[in-house]
Amino acid sequence: MLGISQWRTRVGSMGMWGVAALLIPLVLLPMSFLVYGSFQSAPPGQAGLWTLQNYDVLWSQDFLELVRNSVLLAASVTAIALIVGSFLAIAITRWNVPFARLFDQLTIIPAYIPAFVGAIAWSFLLSPQSGYLNKPLAALGIPRINIYSWGGVVAVLSIYSVPVIYLSLRPALLSIGKSLEEAGRLLGAGRLRIAREILLPAIRPAVLSSALIVFINTLADFAVVGVLGTRAHLDVVALRIVELTTKGVFDTGRASVLGLVLAMFSVVALSAIVRGLAHRDLAIIGARHNIEPAPISPAARVLGLALCLGFTTMAIFLPIMVLVIGSFQPYLSTTFSSGWTINNYELMARYPGALTAIFNSVLLSFLAAITCAFLSAVLAYIVVRRGGRMGALVNYISISPLAVPHMVFAVALVWTWVGTSGVFYGTRWILLAAYVALLLPYSMRAAVTAFQQLDPVLEDAGRMSGANWSRVMFSIVAPLVMPGIVAGATIVLYQAMKEISASLVLYPPGQPVIPVAIWSLSYQGQFAQLFALCVVYIALIFALVAGLSVVNRRYARL
Template sequence: MALQPRTLVAVAITLVVGYLAMVPLGYLLYTTFTEGSSFSLGGFERAYGNSRIGELVGNSLWFAVGSAALSLSVGTALAYFNVRTNVPFKGLFFAASIIPLIIPGILYTIAWIFLASPEIGLINSTLEPIFGPGTFNIFTVWGMIWVEGLHLSPIAFLFMVAAFRSTDPSLEESSLMSGATRVQTFRRVTIPLVKPALLAATLIMFVRSLESFEVPALLGLQNGTYVFTSRIYEVLRTFPTDFAGAGALAVGLLLVAALGIYLSNILGGKHGGTITGKGFRPNPIDLGKWRPVVGVGIVLYFTVTVLLPLIVLLYTALLPYYRSPSVDAFQSMSFDNFVKVFEIPSIPTALQNSLVLGAGSATIVMALTAIAAWVVIRSGIPGRQLLDHIAFAPLVIPGLVLGVAISFVYLRSPIPIYGTIFILLIAYCTRYLPYGMRYAATGMQTISAELEESAQVSGASWWHVFRRVLLPLIAPALVAGWIYIFVVSFRELSSSILLYTPGNEVLSISIFELYSNARFGELSALGVVMVLVLAVMVSIAYKVGASVGLKQD
């Protein structure tokens, strides 16, 4: 039994996944709790003995709670209008939910700096004649909450759309027929129906905000507002580097994120019990006189969330230097920045690295998780659930913490990959392993075991069954996972910022450096190119996925 090919494959996959997921975490804990060769809590004393630690924890929690509340409020309202009412402009919902996912977090944050900075913000310059200078200040905790909440709201929208579509609307219709107002029905019937999904989404948004790096780094550090991620970054960029202190902060952030993920899994596993064997089609609620008002709100949301950030990036990319709109500004527009940005020696290399790392990590992760999903769901091997738990372990590790952990591993490792592109590839594969596992496992669960059994009875080996039967059937799920991992790897910053070296930059690092050097024109041009590349790659991948899916019908 132990010599069967499928058993050997299962053992090999478990070892590879275990190495990727558990070794960095082990090194992080070892470095945090040792100084020299002995056990020590000195890192915790230095990290949490600081007089400003209370402010740091407070900022972190306030930022995460505020961002989660804003994203859930907006996302839930939009999802309700989209699923339950006759709201106009429903075509905008798709664009408003997909486009922000393509825009990298660092670009989205910089776009809002161009819009709402008290010194250079276009919104402030427009409102200055009426309200005076500096009407809005994006460099505050409130500004951080605004940007992070808006960027997460499409994810909350997609999450809650699924929840509203899976609940039977007859209970709401009964409430309305009994004389309850729409507000009362929404508060007393609709919200309780989707409460498990809403609570789970709240915790997910909280954890996503807690581990955010781009927004705190670009907005908070401007005025000394620290959260966990920005403080870890500062500690690791200070000489001499306090690895144990950074590790202690990382462990604190890790524990809070792990608790949030644990609670979200518990709540996400509960269901309201309104899905039955009967099909149902909700009758859209007629908004009546409020329909134009809600329609204006939808257009305003799309404008603020999608159009303004993209327009300000394109506007800045076409100017020789950043300035407020005027006749002279529009007359000076050209494509010079698009030429200049590719004359920077590191940019073509960064673009190539991002493409290679995005495609490489997506391919490796989906190849590993396709087999790992088979081991967990199909193999019947004792202890196979352990592989499932190991594969999901990186889900609780924030990106910046993962970068810290992997740097600890390969600073001490005899394997000479620190300072090369391969360490970024390992980081991306580790970070997105849980997402690949979810896509692959979901696809595997939809396939009946009878197909495999029939092939095996006909004399096919395990490898032939896996390659010729299972892989074609789960190909749509694997392609969907590949698309997602490619997009998030292509725009990744939080893990990369601690692991890259000159010559091995990726596009997100190049944008961060251009912003640090106030080269706003080249930065915006590179950002526009980055968004276009992502949009083209996603469109191609979706077409490939659609063709693969059609071939299975």
């Protein structure tokens, strides 16, 4: 017979695999239904026949243009974000740029600002006729800049993609000791050869993985294109999916086909990244180094400082400034002659669904963060400690939504759960399921790293001291991995607050979230409430992230 300790261990093991089984309805089932839906002649919830008619969208006149625009936009944004993000990371971590610590924090802040909110702000900064910046530029004789253009869309998406690159490259650059560069110089290598043969191979995984995230996120973006690109007649696959699922058409069959096209491009990009990482033959041995700034010319320091100032001004100060100013004006005016008022915030509170949207966003973001923290803790333990083929399979399934555009996954959820209308589908809880499935890869990455840094000897010592499995988990393992778990939950929290692609497809009538409410206000032209809600939105994200950061610091001290 099994003893009590053995029973607890077995029950704990069964519980872990039970949690892993949740990945089937959470991830695998929706993606299967997306393929199924592409062959159905009727919308979800209605009896239909098997058909290939939905695939006629692939032979439509504008399909190639949609694909070309989507891929070109994603490639352009990825290239620009890589260049700017790489230079920022090098300037802040490797050069002696003034106020490097301050810029290190400021460069991360745009990650918390939704790109479509930034697009709204820039639409008022660089509106061709009445932009806050265009009028002063015209007074100086400088040609007006038209933000409603292909270049405007690329610029805004690039600005808010830079933090993804920076956050990946920063730790990679900090892990490279100055001694490696000095060794290269002693062997007669110049700066370019050191960069090519030492720095680039070391940061290549970070470059490729962050580039993949930016590429997929841009492929799935419709909001920035909707705000800035429609006047320039710019259309992309993601925006067409929105039109097919939210504007009374509800042609989910063709939307599923287009979703599979986006997923295919994402998988191709992922495969290219995997091949790029397959032959990595460089490893950095030793603890993390305290990096001394590399010797650099004064001209390069000035260039680095100008880049840092320019980026933070464009990504943070100008957009937030115009939103705050606009939220206190009775009507938008670049001359500030309209006076000031706080009535816009009262109007925002009266807007149908605004307070409900705030409540839903905060509630669902917190629940998504907590759920992802729990799931990632259990799944990461299976991946790292149990290993084997099952561990690898769990890891692959849990991170696979990273390669699926959020809007595509939302359409998949519609096909999967439409039969539960009123119970699950059509309620706020389907939004929670979408957030958890789509954002689980971020918390998994943090949790797996935390478990990999924890020596198994500590668990063995606990068992040798007579502690059972549950006591070892809760008394030894949990406190040590908690900082990583909370860090992952923080990412999930602000990403869930920002999520608009899945939210616009799945939100139930009368139960919007903040991004959906902002999207509605922008299309209705109610700018007073729009600006006030944007300010409240950004303030909420910063407050929630700051709160979790305090919790994380407390756990880190334990």
